Amino acid sequence: MAQVLSPGAVPDPEPMAPIEEEWRENLNVKLLCKDCREDPPNLYEDHASGDLVCETCGLVLAARSVDMSSEWRTFSNDDQGNDDPSRVGDGPNALLNGAQLNTNIAFGDGGMRNKELHRAQNKSNLDKGNKSLLQAYKQIGAYCDGWQLPSSVADTAKHIFKDAEESRLFKGKSQESLIAGCLFLACRRNQVPRSFREVMELTRVSKKEIGRTFKLLEAYMIKKEKEKPATSTIAGGTVVSTQYTGSTTADPSDLCNRYCSMLDMDQRTSNVAIAIADRMTKTGALAGRSPLSSASACIFMAGHLMGQPKTVKQIMEVIMVSDGTIRQAYRLLYNEKDKLLTEEILARGANPAKLPQPN
Ligand SMILES: [Zn+2]
Structure with a gap:
C-alpha cells in the first residue's frame, strides 16, 4: 500500500525481516560446583578414583570419568627422572626386507648384563641385506637431491634397485653401476630423461657400463611386469608408473x-x-x-x-x-x-x- 506523505515528511523505514541467526554451539559453558558456585571453579580431577571433585567444598561433580590425558609411562630401566617415553620405532618401510618388527635390546643403563645382551644381539642379528639396501637408498637419494629431481624419481629408482637386488640377476654388477642404471631408468620412466653422459658425470660410472646395466635392467623390468598384474603401490600411497612397456628412445x-x-x-x-x-x-x-x-x-x-x-x-x-x-x-x-x-x-x-x- 502506497504511503501518502505530507510535504517535508520522512517516509517510514521499510520493516526489515529479522535476520535469522545461525545456530552455533555455545562454547562458553563452564562447569561450576552447584553448591558453592565459585567462579573460576576450583575443581580437581582425581585420576586414581576417576572423580571430579570441588576442592573448596568437597562435592563430587562427576564419578567414573574417563581419563583423556596421554599416558606416557617410561619403560626404560632406570626410572629415576630419566624421562624416556619412547616405546615405538619407525613404521615399516616397504623398501626394506621384512616387517622390521624385531625387538632391539637397548644399551640401557650401561650395566654389565645390558652391555652383553646388546652386543650379543648385534652380533647375531646383523641384518646385512638391509644394511646394504639402506646404503644404496641413501646414495640414490643423494644423487636425486643433487639433480633436484622429484622424490617420485628417487622412489622409482629405489624400487627398481630393490627388485634388481632380489632377482640376483645382477650379482656381477657393482653396486655403483646398478645404482647408475636404476637412476637412468627411473628418470626415463618419470618423463624427466637424463642422458647417459649426465648420469656418468653424476655417478662416475662409465657411459658404456651405464648403458649395459640399463639394457639389462630394462629387459628384466619388462619381463617382470609381464608376469604380474599391472598396478603397484608403495608405502605412502604413491602409485609408481603402472605398466612398463619399455622406453624406446627418449623423445x-x-x-x-x-x-x-x-x-x-x-x-x-x-x-x-x-x-x-x-x-x-x-x-x-x-x-x-x-x-x-x-x-x-x-x-x-x-x-x-x-x-x-x-x-x-x-x-x-x-x-x-x-x-x-x-x-x-x-x-x-x-x-x-x-x-x-x-x-x-x-x-x-x-x-x-x-x-x-x-x-
Ligand atoms: Zn563446591
Whole structure:
C-alpha cells in the first residue's frame, strides 16, 4: 500500500525481516560446583578414583570419568627422572626386507648384563641385506637431491634397485653401476630423461657400463611386469608408473624444454624448439639420429628462427654432443625446413630468413 506523505515528511523505514541467526554451539559453558558456585571453579580431577571433585567444598561433580590425558609411562630401566617415553620405532618401510618388527635390546643403563645382551644381539642379528639396501637408498637419494629431481624419481629408482637386488640377476654388477642404471631408468620412466653422459658425470660410472646395466635392467623390468598384474603401490600411497612397456628412445621434444631452459632461452623459443622436434619426429626427418643430437639441432634452429641464436659451442657445452654432430644434424634439419616449419610454427614469430646456411 502506497504511503501518502505530507510535504517535508520522512517516509517510514521499510520493516526489515529479522535476520535469522545461525545456530552455533555455545562454547562458553563452564562447569561450576552447584553448591558453592565459585567462579573460576576450583575443581580437581582425581585420576586414581576417576572423580571430579570441588576442592573448596568437597562435592563430587562427576564419578567414573574417563581419563583423556596421554599416558606416557617410561619403560626404560632406570626410572629415576630419566624421562624416556619412547616405546615405538619407525613404521615399516616397504623398501626394506621384512616387517622390521624385531625387538632391539637397548644399551640401557650401561650395566654389565645390558652391555652383553646388546652386543650379543648385534652380533647375531646383523641384518646385512638391509644394511646394504639402506646404503644404496641413501646414495640414490643423494644423487636425486643433487639433480633436484622429484622424490617420485628417487622412489622409482629405489624400487627398481630393490627388485634388481632380489632377482640376483645382477650379482656381477657393482653396486655403483646398478645404482647408475636404476637412476637412468627411473628418470626415463618419470618423463624427466637424463642422458647417459649426465648420469656418468653424476655417478662416475662409465657411459658404456651405464648403458649395459640399463639394457639389462630394462629387459628384466619388462619381463617382470609381464608376469604380474599391472598396478603397484608403495608405502605412502604413491602409485609408481603402472605398466612398463619399455622406453624406446627418449623423445627429443622432452629434452628440448630442459635444455632450452639450461641455455637461458625464453619460453616462446623453447616452445618453437619443441614444435620443431615434434614435427621432426612425425616427418621422420632425422630418423636414426640420437635424440640428443636431434634435440640439439632443433634448439639451434629454434634459436635462430626466434632471433635468440645460440652458438654451436654454447649448445655443445650444455647438451654435451660434439660440434660435428650438431652441425651434421642441423644440415639435415635445414634441408627439410620446408616440411618442418608449419604455418603454426611461423605464426609464433619464427623467421626462416634468419636461419644460417649449414656449413
Ligand atoms: Zn563446591
